[in-house]
Amino acid sequence: MYKTSLNTQINRIYQVLSLGLVVSVLGCEPTDTALSQEGLAGTEAGESGTISSQGGEEAGMNAAGELASGQEMAGDTAGVTAETCQPNIEQWPQMQAILSESCGLCHGTEPQFGAPFSLMDYESFTPEHALRVAQSLSEGSMPPAGQEPLNAEERMSLYSWLSCGELGETPTPVPAGGFSSSRPLLTAPDELPSNVDFFELRADGFTVPTRRDDRYECFTISAPINEERFIRRVETIVDDARILHHVVVIPDAGGREPGTHSKCDDDNPFDMVYAWAPGQGALQFAEGGIRLSPGQALTLQIHYNNSAKYENTSDRSGVRIYHGPTEGPEVAVLTLGPVGFEVPPRSREEVTGYCELPQGTSLIASFPHMHEKGARFQQSVTRDWINQEPSADIVWEDVITLDGWDFESQYVYATEMDFAQGDLIKTSCVYENDSDEPLRFGEKTADEMCFNFAYISPPIPVSLCNQSTLPAQRYIPGECAPSESSTWAPPPVEVRFEAGESRALSASSALPTGQYWIDEAIAIVPSDVVEQYRFDLVESGARGRGIAVWTDEQNVILDLNSEMRLVAAGLSFTERLDLSLEGTVSLRESTDLNDEFAGSFDLDISCGNLDNGQLWVNPDAPQVDTNGQMQVKGGWVEFPIGFGPIDLLIRVHLNRMN
Template identity: 35%
Template sequence: MAVRLGNRWGRSFAVSRRGLTASLIFVLAGCQGSGIGAGDVGLAPALAPTPDAALPVDAAVPGCTPAREAWDTSVKPIVERHCGTCHGEQPLYGALYSLVDYDTLFLPAAGYRGQRVVDRITARTFSQTMPPPQYARPPYEDIDAIAFWASCGVVNAVPQDGLGLVASAPVWVAPAQATAGLPSFDVRAGGHAVAPDSIDEYVCFTVEAPTDADRFVRRIEAAVDRAEIVHHLVLLRDYEHTAPDGVWPCYSMPEGSDYLYAWAPGQDAVQFPEGGLRIRAGERFVLQIHYNNAQRLPDVVDVSGVRIYHDEPVGTEYGMVAIGPLSFQVRGHAETKATGNCDISEDSTLLAGMPHMHTLGESFEQKVVHADGTETPIISLTGWSFEDQLFYNTPTTLKPGDRIETSCVFDNPGETVKAGPRTQDEMCYNFAYVTPPPSSRYCDGGGEPVSGDVVYTPSECLLPGAIEAPNQVMATFHIGERAELTGGLLIDGTYEMTAIEVHLASAALTIGELDLASSYLNARGQMQIVGGEVASDVATHVHFQMAGGPAFDGDRVSTTRGRLLESPVPAVLSLLLSCPEERASELPYRANGETVTFETVSIDAGEPIYFQGTYTRRPDGP
């Protein structure tokens, strides 16, 4: 049975006006709904409220005065039940208005010219941006009662399927109270001043755990201080101690960190059934809080945070692993599916997980493919919403020979986007609690045989006379210093990639120790130099095998075309690119007669990895 959640529930509603039907969908305003992160951590800044242009302005029946008696006896209890947590007598969690006071309903709605608060109740209920996904979806009868009352009997709700975030698993729910007698410590904001004009402020606080020995985290729960202005909060674990100290603005997760907990109005605590998550002396946490002082309250100082209950390290130990493709590209102006495979080598149990993508995500699916070819679903999400990311209860037994397949579908209307931690990048992970704790923080690769063959199609950025099918080359891996690129004279022609080298400072990457003997990178590529223009087109397949089992597979295409500029550095090629986008670019290079070597760098694996591709001029070129 599917659990329907979200900014746009799995069931949408049309507006029926005695013969007139219009889709009543508006952009969010007022209490912004629930989400669990900012930038990489999950939430985009709020959009300026603007009505849907396709909706007639009079659809909300402006000027209509709904009956007070019906409000008091029938409608107010419905609104209190579904909206009262944020929009009660005292607005909380960034809500601008109380929705349980009859007179307040007829005030002008901020940001919506010509509309009142009562009109927005109908609009946001129909658009399914309220209530937030952590709350039970109001039944059709309640939606219809609100619409009929607010429109003075003109509007009825007509169920209409097809929109919304639909999850195949329930949200992970903890007991109401922590186990009696457990010690705890708090990770808090520590007296952060929130200005009256602070509408979307994302602040991080780095805190060291007050423990001098190993402990098991048993439960994590929110400790909200100034509920009027706290919209949501996120707790991350700073594995690599790379987060800035103290207080700092944050829109992306710090490198080397992982999600542990997320809270928004309606979200419960998380609690392990027995045992827990190991923390050690000197452990550091990052608390991110999204503040929204929509009421413009003066002199607000907040000490919100989370409370972490812990115990002796006895019982089942859990760990967190990010399961999904590490390296991929989302092609511009297209729909892309990214898939990763995680090979299971020991008996394991997956307890719960939080699927995570960024703003281009459309759907998420994770399943177990067993050794005999049968499949067991873990979780699927459709109608993805960047703001509605939760931990789901997904108890799954895993056996050696099983493979977890994770797939994300992205719809990208803009330029090509790569995988990475920033909001403008993309991700495709399920941040999962598993036992026993995995040896790596990431799992991608293994299970399914990988041919390593590179699929190549010449790109539109190439000049006339391009090679249709360049030969495939295999990279060599090198540790330590790489050869210096010294520049040189470029000769017009069409060049085919004939070699590629991968250079690393060390095999010890942030994601783990690289097994050089089992890792490989294959590539097909070409470049053209014609009349001051340079075009390059390279497709690669990489398989990074980590010591201890996990592996990362990815396919990538890099294509550019631009005009040569005068470079102040002899060994650096300066280009003004025109394809696939206009921007400046600089590439270290070495030209030696009929061969040219270019260098690019990637930090996808957490450390800089340098790629030196060598191209040889074809005799049949221009």
């Protein structure tokens, strides 16, 4: 029975871990896993396309013709709009000066070097043409590579002129969705941060098929910057407001080639940079921002909804990303919330996850995220968890509560607060599963998620933090431990992960009888496994408390409470893993040179969640005690456990209590 329970726990961690890995692998490159095949198979021939400046040419022009019709409804829902307009003639002299200096070499009165037109006379700037030129600036495609780029100020004034001053407008946030929130929507100042440049990531005149109501299209680019920058502000550009539903910016390629777009129904993000729904304003950091590397892939996921079955839709919505030098505090998005959960059919249930912060940080804003069956979202924090009196009531402070949920109305909320190391964050979601199938955690829209994508500064070493059970503050004796051991108060130990191939101990001998604390622990992972799963051995670890008892009859008890944190491919999963065993040990008499267990104790289990197996035991060198006697105070014990398909070696040091 206990064996099964350990295996279940382990399998669960393993499944979650491998799910995370598959998701992150999906983000990097197409693989032959079942998940990614499904994801990629979703791309229908003829519905994908390219969004490079060249490829966009035709679509851009077509889009221009359609834009006017999309405007009527854009007015009050919109952020910045992608309107065509006639640039102001009064500013022409200043603009001509910039154009002539930066573009004149090729787009002069007589275009040369393959440039298709002149940019030297005001008359050529029809609304459509102005839009096209503005687009070349916002994509960073002109002037071409190798030419002196425009400086930020020139680019902005030119762009602003071409789009008749649209740059920098922000809407007043108006929440929608019919539910209440304990926190206000995030707002951004109208004024841009100083010293910024920008680029845009936009749809290319995308046509939403009328035969489907919902359509998720993912547009991927590689960031057109040539040095590390901080994203200082992101705002949405609403073009065809009739069909635009919501927008997410994800910091990877999702398996797409930069410059292309395709359907993205089945990969909801584990990580994001920005999200928008009608009513949301811009995201702007008062100081610093999110790090962006040259050439880094960014994916714009647009959720279109064409339930009104508009014909001939053509959308150029997207985001404008303002970036500045890497100055000021760095901001990161920390994903908080339970993974691997399941809600039974025909039930209303709450799922909960915890994160004990490994490091202090400040929360700037929050983007709560569930899928379609969500009914309530709540995140709260209790301070200095590890030092709380276990019997005391836990005091939870609200981070954000959404009383109700609307999948179509997902927003970023202002949730400024400070977190210290050891604070425990609880994330809970209520789901109403009205179907006959269980509702499972997963990245597909038909699955569920319960995340807060939290903007924090400074970044902490993990990007996803979750423990599925309330982490223990103190040692709780397991099945095989003597009940009085609850008073032995073993101190917490940090379990290190190390890569290795072999056992450290080769010969065993008995430990002195007595009671022990576990005061050091190491988990050894085979090196090839480390590589295969992209294990982060520095950030992976566990915290545990444990005891051991060794009797004259060579009876051994080992009892350990732990929370394992596995960090692989940038994702972190934490699960409770308790180990409790009792058994007798007998030294293995073996003359067989090939017996790999020669020198170990055979362990004959009478209680607990480990199979019969081997223990290697290596007592410490004797030390002089307070009475002048030579005493063995402790020793190392080593034993293998299977972790899914992975064989781990656990090595603990026991320290005698008396």
